[in-house]
Amino acid sequence: GQQVMQIPQYQHVQEGEDFTTYCNSSTTLSNIQWYKQRPGGHPVFLIQLVKSGEVKKQKRLTFQFGEAKKNSSLHITATQTTDVGTYFCLRSNDYKLSFGAGTTVTVRA
């Protein structure tokens, strides 16, 4: 399975600020999933996007699927210390599920 490229790999954010992490694919994605891994923990499923241009929100988190279904983004508003962790995107329509490096988020108070 081809993995998507995720940028940035590291994101250091001031508490209260917004940030966005991006996933990009050279090929069209049938769908994309997002996961969050807290430090010392295991990845936990956040959401799946399926439709072109789809936007889904979970409180301060906004997930978007590109119109061409080749990219996706996660935007977090008013970052809190609870947002610390690594966020992964995954193309999930393969059996071979290869993750990228993810975006590791740290927050300064």
Added chain:
Amino acid sequence: DGGITQSPKYLFRKEGQNVTLSCEQNLNHDAMYWYRQDPGQGLRLIYYSQIVNDFQKGDIAEGYSVSREKKESFPLTVTSAQKNPTAFYLCASRGTVNSPLHFGNGTRLTVT
């Protein structure tokens, strides 16, 4: 309560020894996966199994072996051929293609 159980949480071994990490799920999932995580490396796929008695190599299979004799179980053996075995190992499963992955709590293996 359904889930994935990995045991033990911490494992220590001497260099040159094989060690087997346990992964059991009661979610009735067909597909199971093993990942390795090193600091700053994300999740790297070791082996995966789509169905009982079948498994495929992932991206970093060298030095590892698996078996899938039962639907519920997918043990991973870290052999002495694995050059840098110290890492955090995560097992996951899912029911169907496109369904979410469910992860176990992981096993931290330290080899000295």
